[in-house]
Amino acid sequence: MKVLVIGGTGTIGSFVTQELWKRGYEITLLVRGLSRQVFPNELETSVVHGDRRDVSLLRTIAEHNFDVVVDLACYEPQDAETAVQTFSGKIEQYLFVSTVDVYTKPAAVYPVTEDAERNPRKSFAYAWKKAQCEEVFFKAHREKRCAVTIIRPAHTYCEGVTPLLQVFGWTTDHLDRIRKGKPVMLHGDGTSLWSSLYAEDLAIPLARALLNPVAYGKAYNIASEEIMCWNRLYEIVADVIGVPLCPVYVPARVLGQVFPEKALWCVENFQYSNVFSVALAKEDLGFATRTSYRDGVTRCLRWFAENGGFDNSDSPRFDFYERFLKVWETSMRSLTETLVRDTGSVG
Numbered sequence: 417m418k419v420l421v422i423g424g425t426g427t428i429g430s431f432v433t434q435e436l437w438k439r440g441y442e443i444t445l446l447v448r449g450l451s452r453q454v455f456p457n458e459l460e461t462s463v464v465h466g467d468r469r470d471v472s473l474l475r476t477i478a479e480h481n482f483d484v485v486v487d488l489a490c491y492e493p494q495d496a497e498t499a500v501q502t503f504s505g506k507i508e509q510y511l512f513v514s515t516v517d518v519y520t521k522p523a524a525v526y527p528v529t530e531d532a533e534r535n536p537r538k539s540f541a542y543a544w545k546k547a548q549c550e551e552v553f554f555k556a557h558r559e560k561r562c563a564v565t566i567i568r569p570a571h572t573y574c575e576g577v578t579p580l581l582q583v584f585g586w587t588t589d590h591l592d593r594i595r596k597g598k599p600v601m602l603h604g605d606g607t608s609l610w611s612s613l614y615a616e617d618l619a620i621p622l623a624r625a626l627l628n629p630v631a632y633g634k635a636y637n638i639a640s641e642e643i644m645c646w647n648r649l650y651e652i653v654a655d656v657i658g659v660p661l662c663p664v665y666v667p668a669r670v671l672g673q674v675f676p677e678k679a680l681w682c683v684e685n686f687q688y689s690n691v692f693s694v695a696l697a698k699e700d701l702g703f704a705t706r707t708s709y710r711d712g713v714t715r716c717l718r719w720f721a722e723n724g725g726f727d728n729s730d731s732p733r734f735d736f737y738e739r740f741l742k743v744w745e746t747s748m749r750s751l752t753e754t755l756v757r758d759t760g761s762v763g
């Protein structure tokens with residue numbers, strides 16, 4: 417099988433490439449060469465360095481008789497259109513890696529199945545555009561331009577990225593805060609539900625979808641079956657580090673008002689419960705959660721220890737965090753004090 421992997425060196429793509437390589441497929445990677453490689457120079461693959469938005473490059477690549485394109489780097493509907501136009505009639509299957517964020521939040525019913533409403537808010541641009549990309553690919557499938565399969569991962573991590581997201585997204589200063597025993601912010605009261613999957617566990621079902629007619633025209637949720645509230649995720653990480661957790665709870669709405677950009681993903685996403693059915697992926701593609709969160713966290717923290725550590729939470733870059741916490745704690749104290757002063761008690 418000849419496979420073009422667009423974006424095969426990132427968090428998910430590295431494990432996908434490794435899995436396809438194990439299966440003896442002939443692999444070509446298209447990447448810009450900007451991202452850190454999880455398995456540098458380990459696998460025998462052809463690598464084309466270039467931007468998937470370079471239409472003439474994409475056209476040249478499309479002449480190489482691929483059976484399948486696995487697309488891990490499509491974020492814009494225009495790029496989906498270009499891909500469909502370029503590869504139609506030249507490949508058997510296009511596998512688009514989308515996201516579970518295409519579903520309407522909060523969901524009407526949990527767990528969210530693949531046929532749930534997909535109407536993400538426009539203010540959550542990433543999700544909104546991914547949903548548009550899906551429409552482009554589904555249309556190509558309906559028009560029989562190529563068979564399309566869509567994989568919708570929930571949060572997926574591996575060595576080199578944080579296994580634990582935070583109210584401000586993807587930096588690792590919160591891990592440094594936990595390590596140093598500093599207070600760390602959690603949104604709401606830490607009880608919304610979330611799951612995080614080790615990337616290797618996604619690669620196997622994805623590989624099984626390739627040239628598999630059962631998967632044609634279908635979308636699959638892929639998410640860890642270890643569904644936990646944020647408090648538990650944070651407790652596990654603190655436990656692996658070997659320190660007690662000092663959580664400070666702040667409503668997502670407050671974070672969004674004060675930090676409209678930094679807290680965007682928290683407001684649009686993390687504050688809601690994220691529980692997805694993986695029954696279809698289990699049935700069709702043999703998906704299983706093989707790596708426990710604790711084991712995945714242990715691997716990632718070891719990687720950080722061996723590769724320069726976390727973002728330093730004492731750096732001036734993160735002064736905003738400390739300043740907010742100080743004002744927040746003072747405001748909460750003064751709320752109670754004012755109520756007691758004015759009425760003699762809080763109740």
Ligand SMILES: NC(=O)c1ccc[n+]([C@@H]2O[C@H](COP(=O)([O-])OP(=O)(O)OC[C@H]3O[C@@H](n4cnc5c(N)ncnc54)[C@H](OP(=O)(O)O)[C@@H]3O)[C@@H](O)[C@H]2O)c1
Pocket residue numbers: 422423424425426427428429446447448449450451466467468469487488489490513514515516568569570571572573
């Ligand atoms: N990780 C998650 O939690 C998660 C969850 C849901 C969905 N997804 C989806 O899964 C896909 C992969 O995610 P990831 O976390 O593995 O991403 P990632 O770590 O950022 O990797 C992205 C890959 O795409 C390549 N790339 C990016 N822009 C490119 C371009 N314009 N042209 C060519 N190559 C490009 C990158 O290499 P270069 O930078 O060197 O080009 C890298 O190999 C994405 O589509 C994402 O939306 C991820």
